[in-house]
Ligand SMILES: *[C@@H]1O[C@H](CO)[C@@H](O)[C@H](O)[C@H]1NC(C)=O
Ligand SMILES: *[C@@H]1O[C@H](CO)[C@@H](O)[C@H](O)[C@H]1NC(C)=O
């Protein structure tokens with residue numbers, strides 16, 4: 001009341017300013033403001049399975065020229081697993097705080113696979129590549145970044161060299177994982193992004209999968225809640241898997257944003273924000289890790305790659321919001337919890353509505369009053385505050 005009265009007797013010279021503020025402040029407040037992860041308790045995702053997550057990581061491979069270089073393939077199986085990381089990026093805290101480089105091979109003869117070729121994962125097959133150097137890539141003209149991360153798999157004389165990165169943590173329980181990526185190269189490989197939880201039997205494996213077979217039509221992607229076949233009967237489990245087509249005639253040799261939302265009871269997949277598959281059947285229930293790979297083992301799923309040829313999963317950036325069942329110290333810094341679970345999501349951020357990829361915006365902060373809701377709900381409080389500030393600064397109040 002008091003404020004309104006004073007507004008009515010504003011000097012004429014101030015009225016245009018007030019009109020200007022009244023008109024612009026609500027619009028400004030409707031755009032959530034950029035913030036830091038340290039100010040966010042939770043991240044609310046958009047999409048059909050909109051969920052809250054407490055953690056956020058963003059890995060940006062687009063401007064890493066100082067680490068760029070394509071290493072020669074190591075054509076000796078024995079020295080492949082122990083190869084050095086291809087640049088200091090892979091020994092930086094940024095990388096090692098989250099990821100490990102795979103070095104296992106399939107020589108143990110797992111009865112679950114129909115592999116016909118020795119496959120060896122090597123740290124030498126993950127590298128930062130100048131985006132203009134992909135000579136083997138017909139889509140190379142379509143550059144969006146200076147550099148990207150490449151996972152390479154190549155068929156050599158006596159084995160298939162392959163690439164895998166996996167999260168050090170095995171404690172992810174629900175997440176929204178996104179990568180801007182493309183797959184290029186020869187037929188006979190699979191590139192993949194998935195969550196994984198091993199089990200003593202195939203039936204006990206839990207896994208939500210995005211897989212691209214390089215022998216497939218360019219728009220076809222396989223989405224699966226594994227296992228997709230029954231070990232007992234050797235039959236495919238149709239409910240576990242979807243063959244989906246990328247939207248709008250897109251192809252996986254071109255950059256696209258692939259997203260997988262693993263939430264309680266369902267996993268959903270998106271390409272460039274369009275939902276392309278959703279599977280409730282066998283949705284993983286327990287803690288898992290995150291894996292990306294490029295591989296081939298001469299089995300029925302990947303097929304055989306021609307000797308000397310190669311295929312690549314190329315990634316501009318990776319982003320994940322997630323919950324973890326681990327109570328690690330490193331993660332605790334992101335949590336500003338001063339109470340129990342109930343007060344855990346006071347400051348709610350978004351990585352979807354942000355104008356700056358990888359950096360969150362604040363949707364609202366229950367501790368500090370509602371800033372702006374997901375649907376753009378705007379309170380009058382901030383405008384009142386601004387007006388008071390204007391009045392104070394012009395000497396009308398205080
Ligand atoms: C993630 O954890 C937060 C805080 O405990 C919880 O509110 C939220 O529902 C969890 N998200 C999922 C998808 O379970
Ligand atoms: C494959 O892995 C086994 C078990 O870890 C190891 O003993 C063997 O040396 C590896 N072979 C190659 C070619 O890397």
Ligand SMILES: *[C@@H]1O[C@H](CO)[C@@H](O)[C@H](O)[C@H]1NC(C)=O
Pocket residue numbers: 213216243
């Ligand atoms: C899905 O794709 C795979 C491999 O591309 C193919 O073998 C299979 O028949 C397809 N399934 C359906 C239902 O189209």
Ligand SMILES: *[C@@H]1O[C@H](CO)[C@@H](O)[C@H](O)[C@H]1NC(C)=O
Pocket residue numbers: 047048273274275278
């Ligand atoms: C939500 O799911 C429906 C049906 O599965 C789908 O048609 C729609 O496009 C989805 N919405 C979004 C935002 O992806």
Ligand SMILES: *[C@@H]1O[C@H](CO)[C@@H](O)[C@H](O)[C@H]1NC(C)=O
Pocket residue numbers: 116298299300301303304
């Ligand atoms: C791959 O090649 C091997 C022979 O080297 C053959 O036994 C196997 O059947 C082939 N796999 C496929 C899927 O064609």
